[in-house]
Amino acid sequence: MLSLESVTKRYGSLTALSAVSLTLRRGEFFGLLGPNGAGKSTLMSLVAGLKQPDSGRVLLEGEPLVLSRLDLRQKLGFVPQTIALYEDLSAEENLRIFGRLYGLSGARLKERIQQCLTAAQLVDRRRDLVKRFSGGMQRRLNIVAALLHEPSLLLCDEPTVGVDPQSRNAIFEFLQQLNRQGLTVVYSTHYMEEATKLCSRIGIIDHGKLLALGTLDELLTHLPSTETLRITSSGAGSGRIAGLESFGSVSVTADATVLALAPATRLSSVFAHLEEAGIPASAVQLARPDLEDLFLHLTGKSLRDA
Ligand SMILES: Nc1ncnc2c1ncn2[C@@H]1O[C@H](COP(=O)(O)OP(=O)(O)O)[C@@H](O)[C@H]1O
Ligand SMILES: [Mg+2]
Structure with a gap:
């Protein structure tokens, strides 16, 4: 469904991603595990079409990813690492804006807003301003804002940073449920516990290089000893x-x-x-x-x- 072919991205003299190749499988929960500065957010924004690679290609269902194509944009949902919400607007107003960006309107938009507020457990707080929300509530709203248009691929960039343990578990369960319903998820994290718990396949990234890729069991076979x-x-x-x-x-x-x-x-x-x-x-x-x-x-x- 999505593939990266030898993707390289530089910021000036810094190579943030170096010849990364990767093919996602439909329906998988893919983890991108690496420390701060590894290149996770850079990879995510390339896959979201927000940045262009210096060399190599990002293909979505075989086609180069360009954001000017609404049909390609609609297949993707992107949850950025930094919460991107309008603080002085209510939860509902935020979702209305995000929905319109993806071409939703009228009864369909209304219905999706209701479903997403329910999924984020924010129905009761729909009219409250986002700046009054806890970190966990903002995170949940940020996630459903990327799901309004029912994408088939969801990119989540470190969605649990700054979230209390209870909200974190709610986010895990929510994403796992969506994944069971068929959503393909790419999830970046610097917590190995999250990658271990959530992901069916994991890519380990450091200094812009994909160092290893596989299921947890496959990855652990790289180690000289099993126990x-x-x-x-x-x-x-x-x-x-x-x-x-x-x-x-x-x-x-x-x-x-x-x-x-x-x-x-x-x-x-x-x-x-x-x-x-x-x-x-x-x-x-x-x-x-x-x-x-x-x-x-x-x-x-x-x-x-x-
Ligand atoms: N816009 C930018 N301009 C210059 N350097 C950047 C920019 N964004 C990220 N970097 C650098 O690129 C590297 C990878 O960053 P990033 O993709 O944000 O990593 P991660 O998300 O894994 O923490 C880091 O060294 C970071 O400082
Ligand atoms: Mg990052």
């Missing part, structure tokens, strides 16, 4: 645990010894070894590697610190 044992220092005592290297690669941090298990290692044999070394089971945690580990593996830095 990690973490042994707290209080349990392990000081120093290395003799013979642990025979089960995988060992790293010792300030508060733990971490063993990345070699393929086909039997956990029972590791636990037997630890028991012999006098390490209590309570000091051992088994962890599956996550996207944070993958990001560290790909870039040498933590997603959180980036």
